[in-house]
Each structure stands twice: as C-alpha cells, then as structure tokens.
Amino acid sequence: MRWLNDPVLTVEHLTMRFGGLTAVNDLSFQAGRGDITALIGPNGAGKTTVFNCITGFYKPTEGMLTLRQKSGPQFLLERMPDFQINWKAKVARTFQNIRLFQGMTLLENLMVAQHNGLMIASGFTFGGLVGLPSFRAKEKAALATAKDWLERVGLIDRADEPAGGLAYGEQRRLEIARAMCTGPELLCLDEPAAGLNPKESAELNALLRGIRKELGTSILLIEHDMSVVMEISDHVVVLDYGTKISDGTATEVKTDPRVVAAYLGVPDEEVEAVEMEVAR
Amino acid sequence: MAIEPNSMTTAVLAPSKPPIDWSNSIKESAIAALVMLLIAIPIFAIKTDQAMNNVLSLETRWGLVATLCGLVFASRLFAHVVLWNRAPGAKPVQLIPDSVTAALGKISPVFGPLALGFAIIFPFVVYIEQGNGALKWVNNYGIQILIYVMLGWGLNIVVGLAGLLDLGYVAFYAIGAYTYALLSTSEPIQLWMAAHIGEGFWQAWAFWFCLPVAGVLAAFWGIILGFPVLRLRGDYLAIVTLAFGEIIYLVALNWVDFTGGGAGITSIPRVTFFGIPFTPGDDGFAARFGIDPSPVLRSIFLYFLILGLCLLTAFVTVRLRRLPVGRAWEALREDEIACRSLGINTTNTKLTAFAIGAMFGGFAGAFFSVRQGFVSPDSFKFLESATILAIVVLGGMGSLVGVVLASIAIVGGTELLRELDFLKQVFGDDFDPTQYRMLLVGLAMVLMMLWKPRGLISTREPSVFLKERKAVSGSLVKEGHG
Incomplete structure (x- = not known):
C-alpha cells in the first residue's frame, strides 16, 4: 500500500x-x-x-x-x-x-524536450548567439542525454532520420524517450x-x-x-x-x-x- | 536459376498506352471552351471607348473571344491527349523533373558561397562595364532583389520556421520606413543635435542612429500585436495580421499631421558613408577617396548596405535555428500541443519569432526610406505583404536559398519584363509587358502548386546531428497551423 x-x-x-x-x-x-x-x-x-x-x-x-x-x-x-x-x-x-515532431530528426525531438534547461544556459538566446562556453557544455550534456535515451529505446542507429519515418512501435518508444528527456x-x-x-x-x-x-x-x-x-x-x-x-x-x-x-x-x-x- | 526481375516486371507492368478516347476528349475540351466563353463575354467581348467628340462608343471584340476559346479548347485537348493519356502506373508528366529539384537540393550547400561571391563582384563588374549605365542594374535589379530577399528571410522566421501565417508583414516594413523618415526629418531633433553636437550632424548620421531604432520599434510593435493575437490559430491569426497591416496603412494615410498622409514624407536625408555624404563636392565621398564622382557610387554603397543587412539576417537565422529557441520554433510548427507537454512556453516562443521577424522587417523599412528619400503609404499596401509571402512560399518554407531563388524569379522577373522590347514588334507599339506581371506571377504560382506544392526547396536541414546531416523530406515537414 x-x-x-x-x-x-x-x-x-x-x-x-x-x-x-x-x-x-x-x-x-x-x-x-x-x-x-x-x-x-x-x-x-x-x-x-x-x-x-x-x-x-x-x-x-x-x-x-x-x-x-x-x-x-x-x-x-x-x-x-x-x-x-x-x-x-x-x-x-x-x-x-x-x-x-515528425519533420524533425529523432535527435532533434529529444533536444526540444530539453528546451528549458538549454534556454537558460543559452542566456535566453543572447549568450548562445555569441557562443558562451557554459552553453556549449550544457548543449553537450543535453546531446549525451539524448544519445543515452536513444540507446535505451534502441533507436540510436536512426538518430539522424526524421521521426515521421519511424514505424508505429518505434514512434511510441521515441515518444516515451522524449517525455523522459524532460527529467x-x-x-x-x-x-x-x-x-x-x-x-x-x-x-x-x-x-x-x-x-x-x-x-x-x-x-x-x-x-x-x-x-x-x-x-x-x-x-x-x-x-x-x-x-x-x-x-x-x-x-x-x-x-x-x-x-x-x-x-x-x-x-x-x-x-x-x-x-x-x-x-x- | 537466374531470375531477371527487371525484364519480368517490365513485361508485366508496362502495358501500352490506352487508345485515345477522342469523343470524350473533345467533349471535355468543348465544355472547357464553353466555360471560357461565359467568362469572356462580360470581360472581353465589349470594350468601351471614348470617341473624339467625347461620345462613348462600344467596340466589340468577338475575334479576341474566339481566340481565347480556341486557345482553351486546344490546350485542354492537348492535356487530354498528351499529358493525361498515360499507361496505368506510369509516372505523371512533370514540368520540373525530379532530377532538377534533386540537383537544386544538392547545390544548396555550395549555392550560398557562390551566390555571395557573385553578389559581391556584381556591382563592380557592371560599373566597370557600363559606367553610369550600371545604375539600372545595381538599383533596379540588385537592391530591389536584395530588399525582397531580406523581407523574405525576415518573414521566413515567422512563417517558415514558427509556422505562424502572417499576412500583414508589410506593417513592420512600414514602421521601419516611417521611423527613419520621421526621426530624420524631425525639426526638434535636428535643432537639438545642431545645438549640442554640431551643424549638419543629424543630416549626416541620422540613418546610422535610426537603423537600430527602426528595428527595435518594429520588434516592439510585433510584440504589441503578438500579445493579444497569438492565442489565435490558423485562419484567425491570418485575418488579424491582415487587419494589422491594413491598420498601419490607414494610419499612415489618414494621420496627416504626423505622417504627411497620402503626400508622404519628402526630402529624407540620403545615406552617408558613415558621415561622408555622396555628393560631388570637396567633402563628398568621391573627392575624399580620390574616385571619379558618379551617381552610381551611392547606389553601390546602398547595394552593399542591404547586402550586409541580408547577411546579418541570414547569419542570425542560421544561428538561431541551432539554438534552443530556433528548435522550439520548428517544434511549434510541427506540433504545438506536444510543445506544451514538454514545458515550452508557447506564447513566449511565438512572441520571439514575431518580434525577431518584425525587427528584420523594420531594418529593411529603414533601408527602404533612405534609399528612396521619400515614403508614402502607397508603398505599404497589402500587395507587398502578399508578394513577400509568395516569395517565402514559392521558395520553400524555411529555406534560405529558396527565398533567394524566389526573389530573383519574382522581383528580377518583373524587372526583366521591362526589357522585353522586342515583344513590341510582335504585338504592336502599345504592348507593355509589365502589365502582364501579375498574370505571370499568378501563372507561376498555379504551376508551382501543381508540381512543387512545397516550394522550390522543400527539404529541411536538421539543426543538429549525431553522425551525418541528412535532409528531411518535405513531405514529413508540417506547414504549421497558426
């Protein structure tokens, strides 16, 4: 209970x-x-x-x-x-x-899911425009998280393909991975x-x-x-x-x-x- | 046993063309011709004319009507017999073959540097070649096309990336233009500057101060408009932005005390080379740099100014696409509800897209008024918004290269029509090809919608990749719905 x-x-x-x-x-x-x-x-x-x-x-x-x-x-x-x-x-x-996000790649889908953290790290875009090192590091971490989740759901080989091209079952798994990327x-x-x-x-x-x-x-x-x-x-x-x-x-x-x-x-x-x- | 799949499938799957159904084709074509006749009678059959003694005379043009109907009949028959009469399973006839569009997609990575190189040497080449005659090429073609490239790229952020249909983009262009026009001709500012900094300072430097102000004000108005309307989606958003465009136009037209009304604002200070005017005098640009004075110099400078502004727009767009905010714009275009479920504040994201798009429109507007030296509301009618939107849609939503190609086609094509003097020998002296401009643009749009509904460059470049950057097919990318 x-x-x-x-x-x-x-x-x-x-x-x-x-x-x-x-x-x-x-x-x-x-x-x-x-x-x-x-x-x-x-x-x-x-x-x-x-x-x-x-x-x-x-x-x-x-x-x-x-x-x-x-x-x-x-x-x-x-x-x-x-x-x-x-x-x-x-x-x-x-x-x-x-x-x-069907027209975006699997990796992009998982990056969008980490939007808020990245947005703050990019100094609400201004820091990102000039390429702050702290933003670069955060982006690298976000990519690692995305990669980790793609590996967990078995879609790492298709990371650069559009999500709309996945089979139904794969789309379901990707959606779970995307939700999990928000922590x-x-x-x-x-x-x-x-x-x-x-x-x-x-x-x-x-x-x-x-x-x-x-x-x-x-x-x-x-x-x-x-x-x-x-x-x-x-x-x-x-x-x-x-x-x-x-x-x-x-x-x-x-x-x-x-x-x-x-x-x-x-x-x-x-x-x-x-x-x-x-x-x- | 060796099987030859190719020969087998061709044997099975390639039946000969079905026999032409002449009676049906002729019947269909006759119906089309009849429709044309019904349309042509009220429009073309009778022409009113004023005779010498001011009497209204009617002139019938049955020959023209017959020609039009005949044309429709012939083209419909042609379509039936040639284009649509194909073996079952065969590919439809394509005006733009796939190989061409595939090639367009392939050249897009090298297209940028090549086009930039050409754009940089273009004014020098025509100036050396033609001397003062270069004015037409630099001004009418170069600057005009680049203004639309910039506007197209600005609107591309709103429509192509964020998927928000904006039918009133010209409002921000107008705000930018009027900002510069009003501030640079404002007497209090001029007097204050003369008193505190120096005589003639504002005349020389107004543009460089007003350019950022114009962008900021346009972005500000973008946010003002955005706050109430971005809850709306799809058609509703389009209608409100359309209305906003009209409101700005009507304010410019009717607030005579402030904007000068329909007469516009004249004698706006011309552009200076960072304070050095383009005048033939001793302190002018030519004398200072030891060049032969020429009116083309100012145009060449304006050309590089707008080229620089375009590059700024492109640079910011490309950078933003790879930042979280740009990715959120595209995600918003793909699926707004999913965005909200992932914690993205969709209102703020839409507002940034609106504001940044408006800012570039404002820059372009300030440039427009410094180039013309004159602004009036007539330059900011709905037709401008429609043209800019047509450029974005024709180029392929979200594609920077596509916008360049479409601007060259639409703006450059219009200018080219003026050059077609030989047509006068065919159609008579009062034939003016430029009058057919909108007809040709319309025809181009119809053909595009038939054969390339996603625009010239429909593929999407991913903003981030693990192993290799593979373009995403346009059929998967959404257009956005609000």
Whole structure:
C-alpha cells in the first residue's frame, strides 16, 4: 500500500464537466512514488480526461491535484499553466495519438524536450548567439542525454532520420524517450501499448520496468492491453462512467465483481434484480 | 536459376498506352471552351471607348473571344491527349523533373558561397562595364532583389520556421520606413543635435542612429500585436495580421499631421558613408577617396548596405535555428500541443519569432526610406505583404536559398519584363509587358502548386546531428497551423 503512505500524486474529488456532460465525477485516488499505476476502464470512461486534467490541458471543474516531489516541494497542478506542469512540477506525458515532431530528426525531438534547461544556459538566446562556453557544455550534456535515451529505446542507429519515418512501435518508444528527456518525477503514458504486437509489448514492459528501477520515476498509465496492465502495474485504478469502481493491486482488481461487470456486463438475472430494486 | 526481375516486371507492368478516347476528349475540351466563353463575354467581348467628340462608343471584340476559346479548347485537348493519356502506373508528366529539384537540393550547400561571391563582384563588374549605365542594374535589379530577399528571410522566421501565417508583414516594413523618415526629418531633433553636437550632424548620421531604432520599434510593435493575437490559430491569426497591416496603412494615410498622409514624407536625408555624404563636392565621398564622382557610387554603397543587412539576417537565422529557441520554433510548427507537454512556453516562443521577424522587417523599412528619400503609404499596401509571402512560399518554407531563388524569379522577373522590347514588334507599339506581371506571377504560382506544392526547396536541414546531416523530406515537414 505504498500509494497511501508515500503518494507522488494525490487526486482529490476531481470533477470535469463539459457543459452538461460529466466526464469525470468526484474521482479520488493516489499514485505511489516509484509505482507503476494503471488507470483502466472501458471506452469513454474518462481516463484521458483525467490525464488531461493532470497535465494541465484541461482545467478541472472541481477538485485538487497535488504532486509531491521526492525532494519535498508540493505543487497544486490544477492551478498551474500546462507548460509549467512539465517544467516546474516535473510531470511528463505521451499522447494516445502519437504527437512527435515528425519533420524533425529523432535527435532533434529529444533536444526540444530539453528546451528549458538549454534556454537558460543559452542566456535566453543572447549568450548562445555569441557562443558562451557554459552553453556549449550544457548543449553537450543535453546531446549525451539524448544519445543515452536513444540507446535505451534502441533507436540510436536512426538518430539522424526524421521521426515521421519511424514505424508505429518505434514512434511510441521515441515518444516515451522524449517525455523522459524532460527529467520527470511522474511519467503519464496514454495507451503506450496501443497498436503494438506481442513482441513490442514485451519490449515496452521491459522499458517501463527499467525506467522505474533505474531512475525511480513513478509511472501512471492508461492501458487497454490487460497483458501489460496485469504484468507490470503495482496498483490499478478502474474507472467507469467517470467514477472509480475499484482500486487495488492487479490481482485484487481482477477479481472485483464490479470490474468484471463493467467490462463484460452482468447476467440478465442480475439486471432484473437491480431493476426490481430500483423500482422498489 | 537466374531470375531477371527487371525484364519480368517490365513485361508485366508496362502495358501500352490506352487508345485515345477522342469523343470524350473533345467533349471535355468543348465544355472547357464553353466555360471560357461565359467568362469572356462580360470581360472581353465589349470594350468601351471614348470617341473624339467625347461620345462613348462600344467596340466589340468577338475575334479576341474566339481566340481565347480556341486557345482553351486546344490546350485542354492537348492535356487530354498528351499529358493525361498515360499507361496505368506510369509516372505523371512533370514540368520540373525530379532530377532538377534533386540537383537544386544538392547545390544548396555550395549555392550560398557562390551566390555571395557573385553578389559581391556584381556591382563592380557592371560599373566597370557600363559606367553610369550600371545604375539600372545595381538599383533596379540588385537592391530591389536584395530588399525582397531580406523581407523574405525576415518573414521566413515567422512563417517558415514558427509556422505562424502572417499576412500583414508589410506593417513592420512600414514602421521601419516611417521611423527613419520621421526621426530624420524631425525639426526638434535636428535643432537639438545642431545645438549640442554640431551643424549638419543629424543630416549626416541620422540613418546610422535610426537603423537600430527602426528595428527595435518594429520588434516592439510585433510584440504589441503578438500579445493579444497569438492565442489565435490558423485562419484567425491570418485575418488579424491582415487587419494589422491594413491598420498601419490607414494610419499612415489618414494621420496627416504626423505622417504627411497620402503626400508622404519628402526630402529624407540620403545615406552617408558613415558621415561622408555622396555628393560631388570637396567633402563628398568621391573627392575624399580620390574616385571619379558618379551617381552610381551611392547606389553601390546602398547595394552593399542591404547586402550586409541580408547577411546579418541570414547569419542570425542560421544561428538561431541551432539554438534552443530556433528548435522550439520548428517544434511549434510541427506540433504545438506536444510543445506544451514538454514545458515550452508557447506564447513566449511565438512572441520571439514575431518580434525577431518584425525587427528584420523594420531594418529593411529603414533601408527602404533612405534609399528612396521619400515614403508614402502607397508603398505599404497589402500587395507587398502578399508578394513577400509568395516569395517565402514559392521558395520553400524555411529555406534560405529558396527565398533567394524566389526573389530573383519574382522581383528580377518583373524587372526583366521591362526589357522585353522586342515583344513590341510582335504585338504592336502599345504592348507593355509589365502589365502582364501579375498574370505571370499568378501563372507561376498555379504551376508551382501543381508540381512543387512545397516550394522550390522543400527539404529541411536538421539543426543538429549525431553522425551525418541528412535532409528531411518535405513531405514529413508540417506547414504549421497558426
């Protein structure tokens, strides 16, 4: 129960309404530091909306999102502009429909991810224009980081090729590498295994485990591929129609009747029983 | 067993051309000719003329209409029979073959130094060759083309790199031009300078002081415009920038007390060689340096001045592309949402692109007014913005070499039309080729969009590389959407 004792992210009473539609309704959960937390649920359950609230792309209607960094500082994510959530609070994300800089090379993609640090080192461009040595050193370090991540995701041989030319699975890995280049405390992955074949899924699992083990980065992921979810996650939160229906370890959630009902539906007799109850 | 894949595939995949479907081709061509007829009747068929006794007379030109319709019919038929009638799977006929564009891409690394070398010796060669006749070549061709190269490179930062469609770029050009015009002719400044520094000081040095001021003011206005509008994207941004261009034009036209209105500002101090005027007198440039006085000297100096400004623009652009800010501009063009997820402050990044692009526009504007010695709002109409944007798009967005080629084609081409005197022998004395300028530019644009929709040089040079710098194909590079 690490997520209760040392949470990296605490979501409290999160509600998101779009006009009359309530996409997320009074959701509270915690993601443990160093855990791989999976957010699952049927299509349209509101998982991506939760992600967009955490990463600042939506401003939640109600609720509080607290991020606690390892070194102590806390951030209220719902009050921060989106780019600061990455830069200050150190939350990085990937997208369901991959959003790489397709016309830029793999290396450039990873360099853009280190923009803020480089920008400061370049003296907000003025120092960089005249070629300050401190900027050169920082740029070298950034290149080394980019190279390191390209090696980790197995794309180092294609560093100088455009990202748009990569195969689907490779693009997914590059997007994770790009998010990791921002040095996050919490990495949010929106369906990282979508469209991957079993071999690529296994590689992804290994990559995510490696990230957690070596860097201690906490991971929050949305996933439909249960083989990924059950194999790597320490903690699973299940959403249905914007509300939490189950929360626990993978094995606990797997046997929870409400989860089974949400995914597979319930036998007809039970529906009748419920209808009777409602009618009464 | 040896298999010869080539012979096999050609045997299978190269069927002969299908027979020409004459009846369909003629029907289609006839329809096209009919459309032309419908367009031509209201536009070309009847011409109003004023007779000697001031009576309006109508002149019908059915011959012209028939010629036009015939032309359309013939070219449509030609397209059907020759261009579009190809074997299935065969490559379409290309006006600019791939080999030419590939060669263009290849020469781009050596093109820069070669073009620069040519640009440096060009005015001396024409001056030695033609004496005072060189004025036309240096002024009408050299300076005019370089002004547009500079404007194109400035706008390239905004449109080509950051992907922000700016239809009102000429506003910054106007701000630069009016900054120099107003400051250099301002009486209080002149009097103050005369009292504190010396008589004639401002007359001699105004340009060198106003050039940076013009750039800074243009950048300032770029930021003022940028703050409210950069939340907008795509078409909305384009409309607001278009409106900004018109506002600046209308202010220049209507604020008569300040800008002189439609009459413009005259007798703006001419450029000096760092304080030494280009006059034939004893303290003039020619006398001081012991050269024969000639009006071309000033033009040659102006030529090198704008060449220097262009090189500054190119140098800054190339350097910025390799700095984090330039990379962020390109990332912004590729995907704004991804940029924000990576912690990039997109508003500031857009503002820097807008401000730096505007600054170069301001420099070019100050140069424009020192060259002309006269500014009026007529020089800053929407057509200018459109021409500059056309140069950037035609050259290939983001490509510096492409902008140079496009400026030579559009600006130099327009000037060349004036030289085509022999056409008068064909079409009669009142034929003026320059009147067909916009028609030809339009035709060039249509052909470009058909055959090279990404511009002359569509590949992108990566800003950083590990092993080798491989150009990125234009089909992967995004144009930006706001």
